[in-house]
Amino acid sequence: AQSVTQLGSHVSVSEGALVLLRCNYSSSVPPYLFWYVQYPNQGLQLLLKYTSAATLVKGINGFEAEFKKSETSFHLTKPSAHMSDAAEYFCAVSDIGKGGKLIFGQGTELSVKP
């Protein structure tokens, strides 16, 4: 069965600092991996996705993530945090071959201090 683990339910960084949000997955087949962001009082929005092409994936708002099969990880990074990045971030895994059902992690809340 597929699963996703996000390490740290809350991460706090200073404005301009590196953002690193951790995600590890478990999947019996090559997975598709996603990061979604949820701003306060809004629905989720796709940040980026890995679908077995390049292992380094670039997304919106300066975020990127690297698929590391040996570590079963798909960590999300951004070189320099902005106040507007404060939100909740969800990692998700999908077994596309079985109907594309997304399994979400529990989310990581990112706070950005001025």
Added chain:
Amino acid sequence: ETGVTQTPRHLVMGMTNKKSLKCEQHLGHNAMYWYKQSAKKPLELMFVYSLEERVENNSVPSRFSPECPNSSHLFLHLHTLQPEDSALYLCASSPSRDTGELFFGEGSRLTVL
């Protein structure tokens, strides 16, 4: 006009009421979803519709009843709910079931008294 619109945004209901949540997508997608988002818990997939046919029902209690009259509209009918059903209910759509790329509405915040 946003891609996926949910109404109402907020709903308070008693345990004996009957209400409905509505979702409309303007993206021409073929698949629509209902998710439940509770505090401190992962998003829970409730129902999936593909081309207006229900293709997944994740052991959701019968007090939740989905309806998909066409590919643009999705409803969640609610009756005799419990306080633990209070949550944010998110609707999403995708071009097909197989993309994993979902477009979400802003959600309907439900409080059951």
